[in-house]
Amino acid sequence: MSRVIWFEIPADDPERAAKFYEDVFGWEIEKWEGPFDYWLIRTGSDEEPGIHGAIMTKDMGEVVRDTIAVDSYDEFSKKIEMQGGEMLTEKIEVPNMGYMGSFKDTEGNIFAIIESNMTETSTK
Known part of the structure; x- marks a missing residue:
């Protein structure tokens, strides 16, 4: 979850x-x-x-934004769009954190998802 x-x-x-x-x-x-x-x-x-x-x-x-941890950025970005959400930013790498991007849900709320890379020994 x-x-x-x-x-x-x-x-x-x-x-x-x-x-x-x-x-x-x-x-x-x-x-x-x-x-x-x-x-x-x-x-x-x-x-x-x-x-x-x-x-x-x-x-x-300009809105309060929540960030949700996910196992796979690519998998969840597809799920979001399949369920009517909208990608607002492309996937970006945040050094020493992971891969993230912002989305809008079906009600217009903005949120971000992040796939951690904290266990990786090198960056992709």
């Missing part, structure tokens, strides 16, 4: 949004050291049920 493993919250001002979620929910939020404006969110300890996520700038998307 595939599970939601990540969420992203779009923001005009990620720093302001980070302060809001820290103050309201007590989440731990820190700016990612990567090549774009992305803030990592820890929503609680790893022993508790729940998922972690991120805050991103609205130029990366």
